[in-house]
Amino acid sequence: MATRVLLIDDDPKIVPLLERGLAFEGFEVVTAMDGSAGLAAATSHRPHIVLLDIAMPAPDGFEVCRRLRLAHDVPIIMLTARDDVVDKVTALNLGADDYVAKPFAFDELVARIRAVLRRHHSGDEPMAYADLVVDSQTREARRGAERVDLTAREFDLLLFFVRHPRQVLTREQLLERVWGYDANADTNVVDVHVGHLRQKLEAGGRPRLIQTIRGIGYALRD
Numbered sequence: 219m220a221t222r223v224l225l226i227d228d229d230p231k232i233v234p235l236l237e238r239g240l241a242f243e244g245f246e247v248v249t250a251m252d253g254s255a256g257l258a259a260a261t262s263h264r265p266h267i268v269l270l271d272i273a274m275p276a277p278d279g280f281e282v283c284r285r286l287r288l289a290h291d292v293p294i295i296m297l298t299a300r301d302d303v304v305d306k307v308t309a310l311n312l313g314a315d316d317y318v319a320k321p322f323a324f325d326e327l328v329a330r331i332r333a334v335l336r337r338h339h340s341g342d343e344p345m346a347y348a349d350l351v352v353d354s355q356t357r358e359a360r361r362g363a364e365r366v367d368l369t370a371r372e373f374d375l376l377l378f379f380v381r382h383p384r385q386v387l388t389r390e391q392l393l394e395r396v397w398g399y400d401a402n403a404d405t406n407v408v409d410v411h412v413g414h415l416r417q418k419l420e421a422g423g424r425p426r427l428i429q430t431i432r433g434i435g436y437a438l439r440d
Contacts, residue, residue, distance in 0.1 A: 220246040221335065224265035226256030226282060227297060228274045232320075236269070239324050245331075253277035260290055267335055269327075270314075272298040272305065280312060287313035288398045291354065293338045295330060297322075345380045348440045350419070350427060352380045361424055371396070372415050379428060379438040388435040412436055 223245045227233050230251075237247045248263045250256035253274050260268065268286060272279035283294055293315040298305065306317045315334045318327055344353040351360045357373055359366040368376065375396050379387070389405035397407065416428055429439045 220244060221267070222246045222248060222263060222265045223331070224248045224250065224256065224259055224263060224268045226250045226253065226259075226268065226274070226279070227271040228252055229271065236324075236327075240328075243328055253279070253282040256282055257285055260286055260292065264290075265292060267331060267338075268292055268294045269331075270294055270296050272296055272309070280308060283309060283312045283314055285398065288395060293334045295327075295334060347380050347383050347438060348427060349424075350380065352377055361419060364422070366418050366421075368415070368418060371411060372418070375411055375415055376419075379436070383438045386431050386434055386437045390435075392435065408435075 221244075223240055225233060225236055225240075225247060227236075227249075228251050233249055233251070237249055240247045248259055248265060250259045254277065256268075256270070257277075259265075270279050270282055270286075274282075277285070279296060279298070283296065286292060286294060294313065295316045295318060296309045296314045297318055297320060299320045309317050315338070316330050318330060344351050346352075349362045352373075353359075354377055357370075359368055359373065359376055375392065378392065378396050389408045392408045393405060412428060416426065419428070420426055425440065427438055427440055429437050431437055
């Protein structure tokens with residue numbers, strides 16, 4: 219299966235050039251000409267990597283990067299005509315994996331895409347905590363030898379916990395990072411999903427792993 223690249227850029231000159239060049243290199247290319255279309259394409263096409271321009275009409279590339287990082291575990295390379303240190307730091311702090319300033323050599327861009335994909339894939343091994351194993355690629359969870367059947371939201375919630383073991387996570391953090399809601403949303407939805415997740419993880423009398431931190435939130439601890 220070809221690696222799917224989502225290119226989000228509003229430059230009518232560079233988009234077709236990159237689309238043809240990346241297709242020649244063996245990538246499957248999906249394009250979007252603004253941030254809103256890019257976010258929709260990320261959901262519908264499930265790309266393996268995103269090339270994202272910063273200077274676009276609202277939402278700009280920074281905001282798109284932030285929303286992508288909340289909703290999808292996909293590597294992101296920022297493309298921009300601005301080679302400012304502040305922009306680079308902002309992009310990386312928002313979760314971008316790399317930053318390429320325009321104009322750039324096409325061969326360098328392809329090399330960076332492949333390097334980012336290699337780094338991303340190297341972190342795809344199943345993660346374990348106590349007797350819990352979570353595989354982000356197959357979206358399977360097990361306790362010991364038994365598979366735990368989870369809904370998509372329950373799996374995303376468990377994956378976030380296992381990526382932050384022993385860390386105290388507030389309900390507001392979980393809402394923002396797992397649901398994509400802001401802190402003003404109803405945090406009861408977190409409690410409900412944690413309750414369902416616990417029931418499944420603790421079936422058969424297995425010990426509790428998701429602990430309640432009174433007055434704050436939850437933590438993955440044994």
